[in-house]
Amino acid sequence: MGDRVTSAVLPFLSDVLYAALRAAGWEKRGEIVRLVQTLKGGDRPKNAEGEFPGVAVMPRSAWEPWGIFRKPLDGRVQDNLRRWNTGGLRRESDERPFTDVIPSERTPRQERKIADHPSLKPQRFMRQIVCAALPLGKGRILDPFLGAGSTIAAAEAIGYESVGVELDEHYYAIAEKAIPQLAKLYPKLGTGSKSAQAPAVMFDWKEANQTHDTAPTETEIVEQESLVPGQEMIQL
Numbered sequence: 687m688g689d690r691v692t693s694a695v696l697p698f699l700s701d702v703l704y705a706a707l708r709a710a711g712w713e714k715r716g717e718i719v720r721l722v723q724t725l726k727g728g729d730r731p732k733n734a735e736g737e738f739p740g741v742a743v744m745p746r747s748a749w750e751p752w753g754i755f756r757k758p759l760d761g762r763v764q765d766n767l768r769r770w771n772t773g774g775l776r777r778e779s780d781e782r783p784f785t786d787v788i789p790s791e792r793t794p795r796q797e798r799k800i801a802d803h804p805s806l807k808p809q810r811f812m813r814q815i816v817c818a819a820l821p822l823g824k825g826r827i828l829d830p831f832l833g834a835g836s837t838i839a840a841a842e843a844i845g846y847e848s849v850g851v852e853l854d855e856h857y858y859a860i861a862e863k864a865i866p867q868l869a870k871l872y873p874k875l876g877t878g879s880k881s882a883q884a885p886a887v888m889f890d891w892k893e894a895n896q897t898h899d900t901a902p903t904e905t906e907i908v909e910q911e912s913l914v915p916g917q918e919m920i921q922l
């Protein structure tokens with residue numbers, strides 16, 4: 687297993703999660719900014735909207751933090767890479783290291799049709815995160831909160847071994863069906879080969895960084911986030 691934890695969280699809660707991970711002995715190594723338009727935040731004060739029409743209680747989030755943590759190293763980075771195949775992030779290319787701001791999109795409709803889960807993450811984004819998580823392309827990706835399987839599908843597409851764990855039987859059944867279908871999408875963004883070795887050809891990063899989003903309407907976001915119109919994501 688790799689030693690790295692990457693977790694998505696709401697911007698206003700990230701410090702709570704990060705403090706817990708640090709308390710559990712993990713080191714923070716950075717934070718990925720997933721640029722994505724959401725409906726989180728931006729609401730007027732609840733039940734006083736008319737009185738304070740010009741106030742937003744919290745900013746409307748146009749990004750999602752993904753903390754990067756690792757277990758404290760056993761020796762130098764190079765020692766860990768040799769011994770455990772871990773200790774760093776896989777580069778995008780010789781010219782460009784993995785970089786922490788990733789333009790993204792709301793999960794496309796075709797992926798949501800395949801995998802009906804309220805928190806499904808998009809393949810374009812997940813494949814970048816998953817690819818980076820194994821610096822030498824060796825080891826195994828673990829997603830202990832599988833959901834509908836976007837992480838495991840990304841690992842399949844790239845050719846990494848992976849394991850997922852899901853508490854909810856309904857979501858587990860969805861994931862079982864969805865993973866092979868999600869993994870087949872976007873052939874340019876995957877190697878399609880199962881190999882314990884680093885795949886010789888990585889996927890096309892420029893293609894992966896494409897976003898196909900135009901600014902979403904609130905109706906589209908509501909549909910995406912599985913809310914009913916009028917329901918708020920965060921109640922304050």
Ligand SMILES: C[S@@+](CC[C@H](N)C(=O)[O-])C[C@H]1O[C@@H](n2cnc3c(N)ncnc32)[C@H](O)[C@@H]1O
Nearest residue numbers: 805806807831832833834835836851852853854
């Ligand atoms: C935020 S969702 C993950 C969504 C996933 N990233 C995807 O794209 O489909 C978290 C999932 O973790 C599951 N879960 C919550 N607690 C769990 C636990 N203790 N063990 C395993 N799964 C758990 C929930 O049922 C939920 O499906």
